Amino acid sequence: MLSDLAGALGYIFTPLPFFWVLLGTALGIFVGAVPGLTGGMLIALTMPLTFVMDSTQALVLMVAMYVGSVSGGLISATLLRMPGTPSSVMTTFDGHPMAQRGEAEKALALSIGASLIGGLIAGVFLVVLSQPLSRWATTFGPWEYFAMVLMALVLIASISQGSMVKGLLAGALGIAFALPGLNPSDGQLRLTLGWHELDGGFALLPVLLGVFVMSQIIEDALEIEKKAEPIRIGGQRILLSLAAWKRHWGNLLRSSIIGTWIGILPGVGASISSMVAYATARSFSRTPEKFGTGHEEGIVASEAANNANVGGALIPLITMGIPGSPIDAILLGALILHNIQPGPLLFVNNAEFVWALIAAYLVANILMFIIMTASVRWIARLMLVNRALLLPAIFVFCVVGAYALHNRMFDVWVVLLFGLIGFGLRLCRVPLGPFVIGFVLARILEEELRSGMQLSDAGFWSILDRPIALTFLGISALTLLWPFVQDMLARRRRRRAGEVSP
Template sequence: MYELFGDLLTLQALGLMMLGTSLGVMVGAIPGLTGAMLIALSLPLTFSMSGSHALVLLVSMYVGSVSGGLITATLLRIPGTPASMMTTLDGYPLAQAGQPGRALGLGVAASLMGGIISWIFLILLSRPLAEFSLQFGPFEFFSLVLMALVLIATISGESLSKGLLAGVLGIMTAMPGASPATGHPRLTFGLHELDDGFKLLPVLIGLFAVNQIFNEVLSIHRPTARLTVSTQGIFLTLNDWRKHVLNMLRSSFIGTVIGILPGIGANIGSVVAYSAAKNSSRNPEEFGHGAEAGIVASEAANNATVGGALIPLIAMGIPGSVIDAILLGAFVIHGLQPGPMLFEQNPEVVYTIMGTMLFANIFMFVFMISSLKWLSKLADVPRAYLVPVILTFCVVGSFALANRMFDVWVMLGFGIVGFLMEKAKLPLAPFVIGFVLAPIGEEHLYEGLMQTAGSYWPLITRPISLLFTSCACCMLCWSLWKNYCSSGIEKSTYLMNSLKSETE
């Protein structure tokens, strides 16, 4: 047990865990601010830390930011994070019915349960999955990356074409720099600063933090509603736990499984768990009108996706979400290689992450229960005070990476790119994960081609590679077919309505 938690049971590590969880909860409770933005901004602050301590801070922020979104989702009907969007359906009506403490108490308890269940799966599955991935050669890793890219692109947003376009843009952004095949610079356009390509940190800060600043500036004069909250009913009784434990366990399992799948995210996990809870309920008509089971399902699932998404990140180096892509950057910055060798070369890092996941969830529960009344006032912070502070951190963080202004301009440029992409309803997740995974996939592909004298046949002659490649092709074809059928139905409906209106 001490081997598992030894590096975490120090004053500095525990302090970082508490700080990260608290900041994550507070950022999650402020509408418009996201965990991805917080972690991207905090990454430069970890340069002087050890890899273990840096990941303690960042993983704690991850846990806290997902949990904090339920506060404004319940009290304002504004999800602090996308993961809490389903909580608004029942949390807000229950709060409006005079039970805000009850609604928040259910959400916090379910968040704790979801986090602990996913932690158990993280402990049980990470090493076996890492050992299984030792069988992977370069073609297996390339086909796995290919499957992840296709999955992310096809499930992101409402439009398949926009998801694919965003993924392709991310891959193209990763192209400038040294070629993994020859080592020669490519697509640098004469800029020596691009010899190593675009740095991950300025790109992430631009896409999430600067992009959000632009949105906040445009809505700077929008009034914010005042929050009031009573703590009555915030603590669940033994009967409450008996009543909701089955729903908590089922939703936590769903959230963990969905978290393992690359790119799906906590918001999809909460939707699936909410639907499962509604379908299995004896009173499904209550959902959307203050059903306690709806709050429990949403919050248990979205917190469980955190532990689920960490499993492929630790075991295979494949990020399961945007935040995991940022965490992958943190691994690289601190000289750590997530995947099977992490268990052999840096086992203390693996155990520290697992311990952080457990303790951060416990501290999140204690912190939120004890300070909900104070946390509810965070949404009242004027944007005019937040924007300059966040922008300052953006500039300092980007410049500190390599002490050059070029990275600051890159940050601002990708802030504009992110802003325009969201205006065009292009999802950011495929872009970011395409940008992160493309170099990994390209490196493994070239390595495999050099081993086989340029032959691509191992992609379909090696069993594991064939499985991943087939899954990628099937998912893409299925998504194209489903998109084609839905567009055909829409056209038919439009024609029928047109004919009906003409006859009338």
């Protein structure tokens, strides 16, 4: 394991791979720092440009972008009270009040340092757990894969922002849009409506560009006049001493572990990790009343957790081909577009590739810390860039990237269609994560279900003979029933309180 990691690090530190990691981290930070731009948007726009690149270097670039974008959001969250990425929402609660008190440099130093430590702790879990989990997953049959994907979709829907019903609806819509094209079991066309362009179904890249990029362009265009006055950064250094970190070591370790393990849950996302870590830090704090007023512990918990979530989310992607977050769904699409088969056999068939991704993740965290510490004063100026200048350029890249995939206008119309769909879902507060992950995983879900039924005379009921698959189904059922159980218990408590009260 360590020799494999050492070899991968040696590869990353060769000139060209290191350049891609450095470029990806820097671009991710810059995009994450600008409110309205997201890491998912950046990676989706970059994907068409990587077709001519070596597959390993292309994915290394995108993993570095992932790391940088999650970290970059802390700058606007602290200085503008506008989270550059959804994962930085909790950072605004304490980072911005601290900056208003004239402690912007200290707030940024806490955020950047916690991001580094959270990312590296998650990297340890990524190194230690990935290979054993992939070996365990190679014992899976069709029913285990079917049940695991189903569990992932249910978890994504249940923990997404908004109600579970909206999450399930989004996942079901994603699956529905994945159905047109060739039936994988008999090779017959279905739901193409007579359009030959749909014989292969909706292409993944235009769907991703539409849902993540075009919908964001539409939303930002409607709020083009929205501006905020940033807090200026003084001349103090953006770096804390080791002695200053000693009082935060427990919070750092706890929040990083929370972020990592929540990241492993499919589809949860870094924003949930930071919320859970923030609430946990508050419950453990000796001064919980200070949270939300510019408290150091809140900043540390939020940033350690959301960066650790990135490493945690990569674990199910690498070991089982299950995306741990919406951005991981884009990375899964990138693997497919580069003809790399995701799943447990990825470690068996292409171990060097996997270790290169892990090494890139670790190096990107260190580069993120160096870049942000050295240049955060200049990066902060990006927040003043007029979005009216950025959006047309992003729109052009989006359209060109979709057209270049198959050299046909149909894919451009697909981008516009899914941009409107994504914008409509945003208006209805339906989460985009379950939609995209449902679209990506639908084919795996259908193929494994059909394979399982064809391999047994008992059809679907043969799943009852598979303990691991039953475990996954049991988790799915409990996840679906738990909100109703909570509601029933709450009604019972209210009823008892009414009986006790005079």
